[in-house]
Amino acid sequence: MDVKLPQTLVGVGTLATGVMLVVGALSIKSDAGYSGVGPNFMPWVVGVALLACGAFLVYEAYSGGYRELEEPSGAQTGDWPGFVWVSAGILLNAALITTIGFILSCALCFVLAVRGFRSAEGRLDLRPRAWAVDFALGFAIAAPVYWMFTQLLAINLPGLTSTGWL
Amino acid sequence: MDILNQLLQGFATAGTPINLLWCLLGCTIGTAVGVLPGIGPATAVAMLLPITLKVDPTASMIFFAGIYYGAMYGGSTTSILLNTPGESGSMVTAMEGNKMAKAGRAGAALATSAIGSFVAGTIATVLVTFFAPVVAKYAIRLGPPEYFMLMVLAFCTVSAVLGKSTLRGLTALFVGLAMGLVGIDQISGQARYTAGVPELLDGLEVVLIAVGLFAVSEALYNVLYEGRTVETENPMSKVHMTREEWKRSWPAWLRATFIGFPFGTIPAGGSEIPTFLSYATEKKLSKHSAEFGTKGAIEGVAGPEAANNAAITATLIPLLTLGIPTSNTTAILLGAFQNYGIQPGPQLFDKNSGLVWALIASLYIGNVMLLILNLPLIGMWVKLLKIPKSYLYAGILIFATVGVYGMRQSAFDLVLLYAIGLLGVVMRRYDFPTAPVVVGMILGPLAEAQMRNALSIGEGNWSVFVQRPGSLVLLVIVVAVLVLPRVLKLLRRR
Secondary structure, eight states: OOOOHHHHHHHHHHHHHHHHHHHHTSSSSSGGGGGOTTHHHHHHHHHHHHHHHHHHHHHHHHHTSSOOOOOOOOOOSSHHHHHHHHHHHHHHHHHHHHOEEEEEEEHHHHHHHHHHHHHTTTTTOOOOOHHHHHHHHHHHHHHHHHIIIISSSSSOOOOOOSOOOO | OOOHHHHHHHHHHHTTTHHHHHHHHHHHHHHHHHHHHOOHHHHHHHTTTGGTTTHHHHHHHHHHHHHHHHHHHHHHHHHHHHHHSGGGHHHHHHHHHHHHHHOOOOOHHHHHHHHHHHHHHHHHHHHHHHHHHOOOOHHHOOHHHHHHHHHHHEEEEEEEESSOOHHHHHHHHHHHHHHHSEEETTTTTESOTTTTTTTGGGGGOHHHHHIIIIIIIHHHHHHHHTTTTOOOOOOOOOOOHHHHHHHHHHHHHHHHHHHHHHHHHHTTTOOOHHHHHHHHHHHHHHHTGTTTTTTTHHHHHHHHHHHHHHHHTTHHHIIIIIOOOSSSSHHHHHHHHTTOOOOOOOTTTHHHHHHHHHHHHHHHHHHHHHHHHHHHHHTHHHHTTTTTTTHHHHHHHHHHHHHHHHHOOOOOOOOOHHHHHHHHHHHHHHHHSSSSHHEEEEHHHHHHHHHHHHHHHHHHHHHOHHSHHHHHHHHHHHHHHHHHHHHHHHHHHO
16 A cells, blocks of 8 residues: 555644644634624534544545645755754744844845745855855845835834934 | 826826835835845745835835736846746746856847846736726625635635645635634634734734745755756847747747736736746747747747736736735735735725826836836846855845844744744745735735625525625636536546
8 A cells, every 4th residue: 555654744734633623623713693603613524624624634544645735846865964954043033033123033044044045055155254145135125125115114113322313 | 098097196196206206116125126036025025014004005016016027027137047947936937047057148038038027017007997996896896705706716726726726725724714813803803813912812914924935945945955056147148129020929929828817816826827828829829839849939028028027917817906916926915905004905096096096007107117227237137146145145134133123022933933933844845825824824814804794794694605606606606616627637547
């Protein structure tokens, strides 16, 4: 029997989401009013539907793989070092944005993401000069965006200072 | 002529210097995101949704509409010059366009697609001008049961009919519906699936889901799997069409416009079907059928490009008159309306007629702007293709942060953004469509409200959906849409 492990996992993930929805639906009150269906009706429908979809996905994965699957583009296996760089960029940005401000945090995210893509292309450059150049570039992209939002549109973005410029 | 009067007033609103500037800005950004691989109109509009907090609705809708169809013009440039197709609507263009470009006729292909887009876009806008008010007039009679059935129809076509696998389409749809459930229930005011996190009471932001699924997942997918993919670019040539090429393009543009437009108006979303139909038609009718698939036939670019634009413009009819989005981008446009507390639907033409007509007028203006932006200035856009991938995607991440953080000022959202990005990578790797997620998430709460209102009318009795003739007809269509393709498949196999 031809079992596709990753596809099975995707099916199991769908099943788990369905279970979560159904468990959540149990704790929603069902004061139906005139309509006969209350706020817990759709959660039940969606939860049960996801359970069914998940079960079917697992079944397909166990019986020769997903039907009419288009071959995904790109490499067979993932480039995990590059992925870690980019992930670090995004998550550090989330962690630091309120403390060091939008511009610096985004410039940092930019530098790390560029490292990731370079590493995936097989030309990772860790020399200080490359870091500095990329940081400057990230700064040059983030700063005008920040000013446009804070100065022109008056939408709040966090800054290192409260001047609205950095 | 009531319609012409209102259209003229629309031109007066859209023609103010500030609104013209918004339109130009939208068209420029639209063309740029169309040209750039890895970012499309849905992502761009989503990232810029925070401006709805400050800019007035007319200006921002003109701006977003400019991005929406500007991206269609720009997308063809990329699909002709690069050997990797961008968004699905221009996949067909890429087939013949690439062949023409390889044979040194990139310029002619670019010209016929830009002029064809203009012709089709303008004719389609005229049709929208005259048909949308009529549709709205009839739509005003629809009650909750009919609305609910229309939405179910939209769900079915987006998830079950368009994709290759009904199962994966439905899974994506229900994931989207599940996302739409998070937050406070509109009717009873109960919190659902918030897990005690106060940020989740307002529900998940459209920006967050769209930017996560499209932009962040695109970046993560690329770094994971496309690092070694080398893109090749075709040589550029002078943008010019000979008399012979004009003669071959004209009929293709016109035929394609009338193929594309109806597909945009019905809740069947997407421009894949009309572009393929137009391609097949041109191939059949052409006197130069030997050129198809070999050195590239100009009709094969002219037709699908025009069909694409006509269909895209026509999607505004279900969006504006019924409030039903049939594609990723129109779903996000609906989100933009909602941010202003405006619910598109038949009443829109009464309550916000100023806004609607200014928007429609801006489509005429935008098409002219785009023709200018894309013919004489094409060289500028081609340069965008030279940006290294690392800078492009890293830059996109900065814009993603602005869009998501600017909407709600919450760092928690940025973590969620990453999680949605990961979900997008898995979906892309295993060939799950994304449009059902976005449409399900945005349309889901509306459909639920209509369903519960309909059941209130029927005093809790489900037969309300079959007793009213309108909703019964729609129900039959829904069943037909789901069953007929399968029956046909079975019959063909016999």
